[in-house]
Amino acid sequence: MKDIEIxxxxxxxxxxxxxxxxxxxxxxxxIFGLIGPDGAGKTTLFRIxxxxxxxxxxxxxxxxxDVKKDYAMIRRRIGYxxxxxxxxxxxxxxxxxxxxxxxxxxxxxxxxxxxxxxxxQIEPFKERRAGALSGGMKQKLALSCALVHKPSVLFLDExxxxxxxxxxxxxxxxxxxxxxxxxxxxxxxPYMDEASLCDRVALIMHGKIxxxxxxxxxxxxxxxxxxxxxGTPMYPLLKHLRGMDGVKGCFSFGAVHHxxxxxxxTGADEILAGISAAGFTGCEVRLISPGIxxxxxxxxxxxxxx
Amino acid sequence: MENVIExxxxxxxxxxxxxxxxxxxxxxxxxIFGFLGANGAGKTTAMRIxxxxxxxxxxxxxxxxxxxxxxxxxxxRHIGYMSQKFSLYSDLKVWENxxxxxxxxxxxDKQIASRTxxxxxGLGMEEVRNSFVSSLPLGWKQKLSFxxxxxHDPRIVFLDExxxxxxxxxxRRFWELIxxxxxxxxxxxxxxHYMDEAEYCDRVSIMVDGxxxxxxxxxxLKRIYGVSDMDAVFRMLAGKARREE
Numbered sequence: 218m219k220d221i222e223i224x225x226x227x228x229x230x231x232x233x234x235x236x237x238x239x240x241x242x243x244x245x246x247x248i249f250g251l252i253g254p255d256g257a258g259k260t261t262l263f264r265i266x267x268x269x270x271x272x273x274x275x276x277x278x279x280x281x282x283d284v285k286k287d288y289a290m291i292r293r294r295i296g297y298x299x300x301x302x303x304x305x306x307x308x309x310x311x312x313x314x315x316x317x318x319x320x321x322x323x324x325x326x327x328x329x330x331x332x333x334x335x336x337x338q339i340e341p342f343k344e345r346r347a348g349a350l351s352g353g354m355k356q357k358l359a360l361s362c363a364l365v366h367k368p369s370v371l372f373l374d375e376x377x378x379x380x381x382x383x384x385x386x387x388x389x390x391x392x393x394x395x396x397x398x399x400x401x402x403x404x405x406x407p408y409m410d411e412a413s414l415c416d417r418v419a420l421i422m423h424g425k426i427x428x429x430x431x432x433x434x435x436x437x438x439x440x441x442x443x444x445x446x447x448g449t450p451m452y453p454l455l456k457h458l459r460g461m462d463g464v465k466g467c468f469s470f471g472a473v474h475h476x477x478x479x480x481x482x483t484g485a486d487e488i489l490a491g492i493s494a495a496g497f498t499g500c501e502v503r504l505i506s507p508g509i510x511x512x513x514x515x516x517x518x519x520x521x522x523x
Numbered sequence: 524m525e526n527v528i529e530x531x532x533x534x535x536x537x538x539x540x541x542x543x544x545x546x547x548x549x550x551x552x553x554x555i556f557g558f559l560g561a562n563g564a565g566k567t568t569a570m571r572i573x574x575x576x577x578x579x580x581x582x583x584x585x586x587x588x589x590x591x592x593x594x595x596x597x598x599x600r601h602i603g604y605m606s607q608k609f610s611l612y613s614d615l616k617v618w619e620n621x622x623x624x625x626x627x628x629x630x631x632d633k634q635i636a637s638r639t640x641x642x643x644x645g646l647g648m649e650e651v652r653n654s655f656v657s658s659l660p661l662g663w664k665q666k667l668s669f670x671x672x673x674x675h676d677p678r679i680v681f682l683d684e685x686x687x688x689x690x691x692x693x694x695r696r697f698w699e700l701i702x703x704x705x706x707x708x709x710x711x712x713x714x715x716h717y718m719d720e721a722e723y724c725d726r727v728s729i730m731v732d733g734x735x736x737x738x739x740x741x742x743x744l745k746r747i748y749g750v751s752d753m754d755a756v757f758r759m760l761a762g763k764a765r766r767e768e
Contacts, residue, residue: 351562380562381716383757469698513691517691
C-alpha cells in the first residue's frame with residue numbers, strides 16, 4: 218500500500234522551474250527522506266503534497282486521495298511541520314496544543330497516547346509562552362501539534378536545519394518512535410548523513426530527482442572505485458590528486474580526501490606511490506565504500522554535464 | 524607567533540543568565556579557527572562581542588589589534604563578516620554589491636574601481652558583472668560574498684555558518700576558497716554544524732554551557748577523547764550540556 222504517490226509533477230514560478238517531472242512513491246509506515254540542498258525544490262513538493270499549492274502538471278495522491286480533488290480530506294489525515302515554526306508565539310505551550318487539537322475537531326486528552334512520548338518532555342513548561350521556549354523545546358511542541366490529531370502521514374520540512382549535531386540525533390530518535398507507532402513520515406533535509414536514518418530516500422537537485430531507493434541501493438550503484446587519501450599538507454594534496462592519471466574526482470571528506478578513480482587506469486598502490494614521490498608526507502591510501510554524499514556529488518555532477 | 528584575536532576572561536551576562544562564562548583563547552595569524560558548540564552554548568553572543576557588536580560584562584581582549592571594550596567601532600571597520608543568512612543584496616547587480624560594500628568600508632572610488640576589476644577577474648565573473656545577484660547560482664553567490672567580505676583587506680574574516688543548506692560539492696568548493704585565503708595570510712574564524720568541516724580547521728574550540736570545554740587541533744582532540752572523528756568528539760562534549768537555548 219502506498220501512502221504517497223507522485224506522478225510526473227512539475228511546477229514553475231514564472232520562468233523558474235522549481236520541479237520538473239517528479240515521480241515518487243512512499244510506502245505506508247516508512248520514513249522517506251527527501252534529501253537535497255536549499256533551492257532544490259523540496260519545499261515546493263511539500264506544499265503540493267500538503268494541498269497548499271497546485272502543481273502545473275502531473276498528479277499526486279496522499280493516502281489514496283487526490284491532492285487536487287480531495288484536498289479537504291487530505292488535510293484532516295496529515296500532519297505538517299513546515300520549515301519555519303508554525304507555533305503561535307504568544308500562546309502558551311498548552312494553548313498551542315489545545316488550539317491545534319480543536320482545529321482538527323479532537324482533544325489533547327483523546328489522543329494523548331500519540332503525543333505522550335514527545336509532549337511529556339515539555340509538559341513541565343506548559344504554562345510558558347511558545348515564544349520563550351528554547352529551539353529544541355519549540356521543535357518538540359511543533360511536532361506534538363502536528364501529531365495531536367493522529368495523522369496517517371506526517372510531513373516534516375527540514376526539521377533539523379540549523380540544529381546542532383546532538384539535537385539532530387535526538388530528533389531522529391523521536392522520528393523512529395513515531396514511525397513505530399505506525400505513522401508514515403515524509404521528511405526533508407539538506408544533511409546527507411541523515412539519509413542512513415531513512416528507510417528510503419530520494420536525492421533532489423535543481424527540481425529533479427537524481428536517484429531514489431534505499432540508502433544501500435543508491436550506494437551500490439556508485440560507478441567508481443573510491444579511495445580515502447591522507448597526506449601532509451592536505452590542501453596542496455587535494456590539488457595534486459586532481460591532476461593525477463585515472464582520477465575522476467577528488468573532494469575533502471573530513472580528515473581525508475575521497476578520490477574516485479577509474480580502476481582500469483590506476484589503483485591505491487599507484488596513488489600512494491605517486492603522492493609519496495611528489496613529496497607529501499605521512500601518506501595513507503585506503504579503499505573505502507562510498508556514502509550517500511559521494512553518490513549525491515557524483516549524480517549532481519552528471520546533471521550539470523547533460 | 525602573532526595573534527589576531529586575544530581574549531581573556533570574557534563574560535557576558537543578561538540579567539542573571541551567564542551566556543558566556545569566563546572564556547579565554549587566542550587565534551593565530553593565518554589559521555582557520557573553528558568555533559563550535561551546541562545551539563544555545565553561547566557562540567552567537569561571543570561572536571557578537573568579537574565583531575564589536577556587543578560589549579562584554581567583564582574580561583577583555585583584542586581583535587585585529589583593537590580593544591573589544593574601548594574600540595568596537597574600529598573592530599567593525601577592520602574585520603570581514605559573512606553569513607549564509609545575510610550577505611549580498613539580491614536585487615542589486617554584482618558590481619553594485621561590490622560598490623556598496625566598498626563604500627561602506629570607506630574605500631575611495633578609485634580603490635573600488637580597481638578592486639572591482641581585480642575581484643571579477645579573480646572570480647572569473649566578468650560576464651555577470653551586470654547581472655542581478657538573485658540570478659546567480661548559489662556557488663557563485665558564495666564566492667562573491669566571501670570576496671566582498673574581504674574587500675577592505677581585513678586581517679581576519681568571520682564566517683557564520685557559511686555553508687548551511689548548500690549542496691555537498693559547493694560546500695567543499697567553498698572550503699577551497701577558505702584555504703586559498705589563509706594561504707595568503709588571512710585568518711578565518713568559522714562556525715558550522717557540519718562536523719566534517721570541523722576537520723578542515725587548524726584548531727577547533729567547543730563551547731558547552733557558556734564555557735570553552737575543549738580547544739585543540741582536530742587530530743589532538745580525537746586522540747584525547749579516543750574517537751575516530753570530530754562528530755564523536757562533539758557529541759561527547761556537547762552531549763553534556765545542561766542548558767538549552
